[in-house]
Amino acid sequence: MIQQAYNFLAAWQLVPEQCLYEKGAVPTAAIFTIIGIEASASFSFKEERIIDQQKEQTAFEISFQDQQVQIPSALQFNYTYSASNNLPILVQLDLLPNGNMKRTLQGFDEYERPYCNIEFYHKQLSVLAYATSASSAIVRPTKEGVIKNKALLAMEEQTNMQLEQIRKQIELLAAQAQAIQNRKALSMMIYEAQMSFKPLIGHTYHLYEKEQERFVLSLIGPQEWGSSLPFKHFIASVKLLADHTWVEIK
Numbered sequence: 001m002i003q004q005a006y007n008f009l010a011a012w013q014l015v016p017e018q019c020l021y022e023k024g025a026v027p028t029a030a031i032f033t034i035i036g037i038e039a040s041a042s043f044s045f046k047e048e049r050i051i052d053q054q055k056e057q058t059a060f061e062i063s064f065q066d067q068q069v070q071i072p073s074a075l076q077f078n079y080t081y082s083a084s085n086n087l088p089i090l091v092q093l094d095l096l097p098n099g100n101m102k103r104t105l106q107g108f109d110e111y112e113r114p115y116c117n118i119e120f121y122h123k124q125l126s127v128l129a130y131a132t133s134a135s136s137a138i139v140r141p142t143k144e145g146v147i148k149n150k151a152l153l154a155m156e157e158q159t160n161m162q163l164e165q166i167r168k169q170i171e172l173l174a175a176q177a178q179a180i181q182n183r184k185a186l187s188m189m190i191y192e193a194q195m196s197f198k199p200l201i202g203h204t205y206h207l208y209e210k211e212q213e214r215f216v217l218s219l220i221g222p223q224e225w226g227s228s229l230p231f232k233h234f235i236a237s238v239k240l241l242a243d244h245t246w247v248e249i250k
Contacts (some may be wrong), residue, residue, distance in 0.1 A: 002036035014120035
């Protein structure tokens with residue numbers, strides 16, 4: 001079970017400006033920690049958050065065998081625990097492509113009305129502007145700590161933006177590679193087809209299937225044949241490019 005949850009076992013730092021709350025106030029700072037305990041075969045959940053300059057703490061354990069814990073994949077971790085009003089809170093943790101974590105909490109308020117709070121975290125950095133242990137007193141952010149924290153957030157934003165740009169470039173290159181592969185496959189089909197003329201670059205021709213996996217390239221389009229098409233069926237209209245590959249004409 002610990003191996004399944006490995007990607008989630010860490011201390012996670014809240015990104016307050018990205019949170020979406022339907023109930024309560026968004027914390028100004030928070031640390032959410034998940035630990036796998038082999039000895040007791042359980043997961044330990046600990047959360048420390050600061051709301052309106054007041055520190056709040058919650059901690060509990062859930063057994064590996066408990067149905068309250070479900071790990072559908074290496075990118076998702078679900079669990080249930082009881083809120084202060086003894087009503088269940090369903091929690092879904094999702095790892096995002098940038099390495100951050102999304103936490104979705106679904107529960108009921110004091111009037112038993114449903115709500116959904118969404119939080120975003122990144123793995124805890126070594127420099128924090130607030131306390132990170134249950135025994136720590138509230139630590140007021142120092143000027144140096146605030147500067148470092150802002151610098152770290154700016155660094156993370158910039159690197160994430162650069163990674164997103166690279167991802168888009170990779171997707172574009174993959175699409176271009178697929179288009180070339182498609183042109184190659186079409187070109188191989190055409191060069192293996194029967195043709196009674198020399199095709200010219202930039203001109204449009206028409207590919208037909210004559211028999212099973214036997215093709216013919218023609219100067220005559222399917223509309224020109226009318227109802228007397230002498231081939232099994234029409235494949236595509238194609239144009240010869242300067243690199244001697246063929247492209248389908250839509």
